[in-house]
Amino acid sequence: xxxxxxxxxxxxxxxxxxxxxxxxxxxxxxxxxxxxxxxxxxxxxxxxxxxxxxxxxxxxxxxxxxxxxxxxxxxxxxxxxxxxxxxxxxxxxxxxxxxxxxxxxxxxxxxxxxxxxxxxxxxxxxxxxxxxxxxxxxxxxxxxxxxxxxxxxxxxxxxxxxxxxxxxxxxxxxxxxxxxxxxxxxxxxxxxxxxxxxxxxxxxxxxxxxxxxxxxxxxxxxxxxxxxxxxxxxxxxxxxxxxxxxxxxxxxxxxxxxxxxxxxxxxxxxxxxxxxxxxxxxxxxxxxxxxxxxxxxxxxxxxxxxxxxxxxxxxxxxxxxxxxxxxxxxxxx
Amino acid sequence: xxxxxxxxxxxxxxxxxxxxxxxxxxxxxxxxxxxxxxxxxxxxxxxxxxxxxxxxxxxxxxxxxxxxxxxxxxxxxxxxxxxxxxxxxxxxxxxxxxxxxxxxxxxxxxxxxxxxxxxxxxxxxxxxxxxxxxxxxxxxxxxxxxxxxxxxxxxxxxxxxxxxxxxxxxxxxxxxxxxxxxxxxxxxxxxxxxxxxxxxxxxxxxxxxxxxxxxxxxxxxxxxxxxxxxxxxxxxxxxxxxxxxxxxxxxxxxxxxxxxxxxxxxxxxxxxxxxxxxxxxxxxxxxxxxxxxxxxxxxxxxxxxxxxxxxxxxxxxxxxxxxxxxxxxxxxxxxxxxxxxxxxxxxxxxxxxxxxxxxxxxxxxxxxxxxxxxxxxxxxxxxxxxxxxxxxxxxxxxxxxxxxxxxxxxxxxxxxxxxxxxxxxxxxxxxxxxxxxxxxxxxxxxxxxxxxxxxxxxxxxxxxxxxxxxxxxxxxxxxxxxxxxxxxxxxxxxxxxxxxxxx
Numbered sequence: 001x002x003x004x005x006x007x008x009x010x011x012x013x014x015x016x017x018x019x020x021x022x023x024x025x026x027x028x029x030x031x032x033x034x035x036x037x038x039x040x041x042x043x044x045x046x047x048x049x050x051x052x053x054x055x056x057x058x059x060x061x062x063x064x065x066x067x068x069x070x071x072x073x074x075x076x077x078x079x080x081x082x083x084x085x086x087x088x089x090x091x092x093x094x095x096x097x098x099x100x101x102x103x104x105x106x107x108x109x110x111x112x113x114x115x116x117x118x119x120x121x122x123x124x125x126x127x128x129x130x131x132x133x134x135x136x137x138x139x140x141x142x143x144x145x146x147x148x149x150x151x152x153x154x155x156x157x158x159x160x161x162x163x164x165x166x167x168x169x170x171x172x173x174x175x176x177x178x179x180x181x182x183x184x185x186x187x188x189x190x191x192x193x194x195x196x197x198x199x200x201x202x203x204x205x206x207x208x209x210x211x212x213x214x215x216x217x218x219x220x221x222x223x224x225x226x227x228x229x230x231x232x233x234x235x236x237x238x239x240x241x242x243x244x245x246x247x248x249x250x251x252x253x254x255x256x257x258x259x260x261x262x263x264x265x266x267x268x269x270x271x272x273x274x275x276x277x278x279x280x281x282x283x284x285x286x287x288x289x290x291x292x293x294x295x296x297x298x299x300x301x302x303x304x305x306x307x308x309x310x311x312x313x314x315x316x317x318x319x320x321x322x323x324x325x326x327x328x329x330x331x332x333x
Numbered sequence: 334x335x336x337x338x339x340x341x342x343x344x345x346x347x348x349x350x351x352x353x354x355x356x357x358x359x360x361x362x363x364x365x366x367x368x369x370x371x372x373x374x375x376x377x378x379x380x381x382x383x384x385x386x387x388x389x390x391x392x393x394x395x396x397x398x399x400x401x402x403x404x405x406x407x408x409x410x411x412x413x414x415x416x417x418x419x420x421x422x423x424x425x426x427x428x429x430x431x432x433x434x435x436x437x438x439x440x441x442x443x444x445x446x447x448x449x450x451x452x453x454x455x456x457x458x459x460x461x462x463x464x465x466x467x468x469x470x471x472x473x474x475x476x477x478x479x480x481x482x483x484x485x486x487x488x489x490x491x492x493x494x495x496x497x498x499x500x501x502x503x504x505x506x507x508x509x510x511x512x513x514x515x516x517x518x519x520x521x522x523x524x525x526x527x528x529x530x531x532x533x534x535x536x537x538x539x540x541x542x543x544x545x546x547x548x549x550x551x552x553x554x555x556x557x558x559x560x561x562x563x564x565x566x567x568x569x570x571x572x573x574x575x576x577x578x579x580x581x582x583x584x585x586x587x588x589x590x591x592x593x594x595x596x597x598x599x600x601x602x603x604x605x606x607x608x609x610x611x612x613x614x615x616x617x618x619x620x621x622x623x624x625x626x627x628x629x630x631x632x633x634x635x636x637x638x639x640x641x642x643x644x645x646x647x648x649x650x651x652x653x654x655x656x657x658x659x660x661x662x663x664x665x666x667x668x669x670x671x672x673x674x675x676x677x678x679x680x681x682x683x684x685x686x687x688x689x690x691x692x693x694x695x696x697x698x699x700x701x702x703x704x705x706x707x708x709x710x711x712x713x714x715x716x717x718x719x720x721x722x723x724x725x726x727x728x729x730x731x732x733x734x735x736x737x738x739x740x741x742x743x744x745x746x747x748x749x750x751x752x753x754x755x756x757x758x759x760x761x762x763x764x765x766x767x768x769x770x771x772x773x774x775x776x777x778x779x780x781x782x783x784x785x786x787x788x789x790x791x792x793x794x795x796x797x798x799x800x801x802x803x804x805x806x807x808x809x810x811x812x813x814x815x816x817x818x819x820x821x822x823x824x825x826x827x828x829x830x831x832x833x834x835x836x
Contacts, residue, residue: 046717050724052372054716055735056380056457058724059747059754063452064459071455099372100526101510166557173561182558182567183366183529183551277554282528286554290527294372295717 022316026309033308034089034301038082041292041300048072048098051295072098085301094302099294104302107287111271112306115283117188118275119268121203123261126211131257133211134218135245138253141223149215156212165205165278172201183280202279206272210264217260222253255326262318269314270307361546361834363815365570366553366562370527375509376497377449377456382736382824385494386572387530387550389827391432392497392515395423395442396488400821400828402596402645402739404492408437408516418483418777425474429539431500432513432520439470444501446478458495460754461743462487483775485782489740518543518830527552544817544833563588563810569834570811572824575689576636579808589813591820592636592806596644596737596744599628599637599690601681601698601800603730606760610679610729614672616797621657621665622705623698629803632693637805641790642745644737644804646822647779648786655794665705676706679729683711684719688734694802695732726757737804739823741786742774749793761798 049068050057060068069075076084085095094104137149173179181198188195225231226249234248235241271285284303291299369383376392379385395409409423429437446465449456464484469477480487490496503514513521518540519532533547551568553559556578562568564587573579582590603610603619610616625639641655652658657665683695692713699709709730714722722728738744747755749766756762769789776782794801807824814836819828 044715044718045721046715050720051717053378053380053457054720055723057720058758059457059460060455061452061459064455064457067453068455169558169561173565177565179558179562179565179567182562182565183553184364184549184567185528278558280551280553280555280558286527293715293717 019316022319026312029312030305030308034086034305035082037301037304038085038297041295041297042078046295047074048295048297049074051293085298089302089305094305095298097291097296097299099291099296099299104299107299108284108303108306111282111284111287112269113187114185114281115269115271115276115285118199118202118206118272118281118283119265121199122206122210122268123265125203125207126214127257127261129207130211130214131218131254134215135222135250137215137219138222138226139245141219146219149219153212153215156209157216159209161205161209161272162274162278164208165202165275168201168205169278181280185280185282198279199281202275202281205279206268206275213260213264214257217257218253221256222249225249225253228252251325255322258321258325259318262314262321266311266314269310362549363545363547363570363829363832363834364549364551364568365572366551366559366568367572368552368554368556368559368574370552371524371530373510374513374521374524376494376499376513376515377445377454377458377509380457380495386824386826387521387524388497388513388515389494389517389825390519390532390548390829391513391517391521392494392499393517394491394493394496394498395425396492397827398492398739398821398823398825400819402647402822404488404739407492408442408498412488414485414488414777418485418775419480421478421480421484421487423476423478425476426539427474429516430537431503431516432535433500433502435500435502437498437500437516438473439476440473441498441501442476443468443470444504445496445498448499448504449496456495458490458493460747461490461493462496485777486740486742486746486774489738490743492739518827519548522547538830540830542830542832544831545829548829560810563812566812569815570818571809573808573810576633576805576808577689579806579810580634580636582810587813589811589815591809591811591818593820593822593824594638594644594646595804595807595824596739596822597734597807598640598642598644598737598804599632599688599694599732599734599802601694601730601802602728602733602759603798603800604726604728604760605798606726607729609672609674609677612672612674613796614668615674616800617657617795618665618668618672618705619702619707620794620797620800621661621668622707623701623800623802624660625652625658625802627660627701628694628697631697632690633803633805637803640801640804642793642799642801643741643786643790644822645739645741645744648741648783648790650787650790655791656797658794660701662704669705676708678708678710680710680712681730681732682719682722682728683713683732684716685713687716687719688805690805691732691734698732723758726760737822741782741789742770745789746770746774749789759798761796763796765792 088095092105096102097104097107100107133149137146140146169179180201185198186194231244231249234244271283271288273285273289276283276286288300288303291303371384371387372381373379373384376388379388393407395407396404397407399405408426408429410426411424413422425439431437446462446468448454449459449462450465464480464482464487465478466481467479471477497515500514518535518538520535522533523531530550531547534543534545553562556573556575559571559573560578560581563571579590582588603616605611629635629637629639639652641650641652681695683691695711699711702709723731747753748759749762750770751762751767769785773782773785776785807822809820811818814834816833816835817831
């Protein structure tokens with residue numbers, strides 16, 4: 001498991017080359033995503049004028065419509081629109097949102113921390129609950145406890161987030177008479193206490209289903225590892241069971257959980273529209289979905305590009321962490 | 334093992350204790366919530382109801398509507414039409430100031446209507462003010478509108494957020510997207526789209542009030558969560574759209590639910606430019622086959638009343654006097670047979686969740702039309718896609734919730750006059766409709782107008798280009814300590830100026 005100095009050093013250039021290769025692969029992915037989104041959002045019927053005016057748009061004269069089209073920059077050829085946007089995107093300027101009247105980068109910078117915090121809290125909660133339960137279920141497998149935890153996990157997997165969220169909100173408001181976030185969300189840096197109080201229930205809602213996956217994954221891989229020779233050896237040496245599990249078995253059993261967390265983070269960082277809507281959180285998911293329904297082209301393009309970049313980056317990160325946790329995996333050659 | 338479980342239980346207990354810790358602020362700011370947010374700040378171009386709810390607190394028109402929809406003074410103290418209804422003279426309120434401190438004068442009124450009528454502004458409401466040929470300002474507090482045609486409904490059309498008076502300086506500066514300088518009871522301090530809008534009381538307001546320090550408008554996108562916030566006492570006031578959510582408050586003693594019959598109406602719009610809806614008997618057969626009360630009961634839990642074209646209380650006519658407003662299957666079958674049209678299929682476009690009852694309405698109609706051999710295919714669409722198709726007249730039938738107006742002419746000129754902007758959507762006009770609308774526009778006497786528009790309604794329901802179904806309620810809900818709010822058919826929040834919090 002531990003490697004000598006002599007072994008690690010020569011490996012570095014390969015890791016660096018691997019990193020560079022992966023980073024180069026970003027470019028075509030991002031160009032592809034941007035082209036796809038740019039075209040798709042324009043192909044669906046409706047534009048920012050009908051999205052804002054609704055059926056009242058029918059009351060516009062041709063001259064009025066033209067004036068609005070030029071105001072929103074819709075009168076320019078599509079190719080020119082893309083070229084302008086792409087040129088801006090390279091310099092970090094993703095354009096201005098028609099709905100918010102602010103630069104897209106500013107909006108993402110404002111919303112992404114909320115989503116990031118929610119995802120981190122949900123994953124942390126899920127790990128705090130899922131891993132201990134998974135270990136216990138594996139150690140006591142085929143007992144009543146194991147059965148109970150597995151049932152719980154099943155419940156977590158089959159209950160959709162909006163149901164859990166709605167139940168939580170109902171309980172909070174009718175039984176406890178509170179609703180920590182009633183549309184008055186505060187950022188963590190403004191009031192950490194209140195912010196955490198507002199975020200904890202959405203995080204539980206999001207983390208609930210994920211903790212079930214973590215628990216099931218931990219349990220099954222723990223069961224597998226516990227049957228391995230080296231664990232038998234450790235036991236044979238007379239180590240206490242607790243030490244065998246925490247020091248020897250757990251580390252290897254957690255490898256698949258790392259992958260799971262990576263994939264989940266990738267999805268969560270794209271925003272979770274339903275949870276954000278239910279709990280009135282100003283996250284990335286709501287920003288993007290609203291932008292689509294309002295045909296806020298610049299915002300849709302910018303937000304999607306950002307989410308795609310995050311997703312790709314997280315994937316890379318997971319692969320690297322994976323190599324660190326499991327020495328059998330290396331990226332040289 | 335139990336040690337580990339104890340850790341878990343402790344975690345849960347800490348989270349619960351922490352998360353449910355009480356945080357109450359009982360200030361003198363009215364906190365309200367709604368699901369949809371303002372889409373922009375320009376009072377002349379914004380048409381979304383969500384935008385109007387904010388702008389009507391900040392800007393004021395010359396005249397406004399009382400809860401009974403009668404026209405009452407706002408920035409104009411009085412007005413008179415000439416006998417031929419060709420000029421409208423407005424006498425303005427004196428001593429009114431804009432939020433930036435400048436004085437309100439006749440010049441601002443002229444600048445406002447010039448802006449609305451300028452096509453470059455892109456104001457959809459422009460069509461309502463086209464009869465204004467010129468404006469004179471004999472003095473600072475009088476404006477004379479010289480009209481190109483007799484136009485009685487112009488006055489009601491002016492009782493709209495879209496005819497709000499902006500200051501001539503703001504109009505000259507040209508940008509309405511970031512600031513809102515009006516004369517209204519509240520001053521816009523901050524608008525964070527999709528989150529919160531903060532307003533403070535205008536101490537210089539000409540009327541009596543406001544009695545609160547300000548208004549905080551929050552966006553809570555899920556209406557069930559709005560209800561939860563009300564029950565938890567976190568908000569004072571709520572706008573509700575979905576009857577299925579609002580009715581959960583019926584019988585709840587701790588909160589006040591206001592349900593006012595709405596001007597907006599639910600309607601099945603047929604497209605008479607497409608066969609076989611071009612055949613009068615076919616449209617009439619469909620009208621006879623539909624039990625409107627059943628649509629209302631199924632889709633809206635009976636929250637509303639069956640209606641004809643006009644939902645304005647002053648023009649109300651007993652719906653049972655309209656053509657086939659009592660379901661008559663035999664007659665429907667007779668009409669189908671007389672039309673010579675074989676059983677057919679038509680597609681109805683339905684907007685997703687707009688209104689929330691749309692899909693249920695379509696399903697109820699679908700089941701009822703099946704009884705006379707008409708197959709209705711439901712095509713659910715995302716709202717903007719729906720609007721796009723609708724504006725192009727690209728549908729066999731459309732399930733719609735249309736907004737109403739306080740005057741029958743303003744409400745329907747766009748649809749049922751030969752020059753109407755939305756003739757491309759209705760695809761139906763006849764001599765009777767055209768002449769009745771023209772007569773109603775020029776007639777100043779109410780009794781005579783009532784007679785004209787009753788004929789209009791009866792004719793329209795008989796030729797059945799659209800099948801009017803029902804009108805629901807405008808819902809607002811608030812804590813019992815919110816005193817002075819005047820619920821009304823247009824859902825206006827203007828009476829927040831009169832609201833006080835008596836905790």
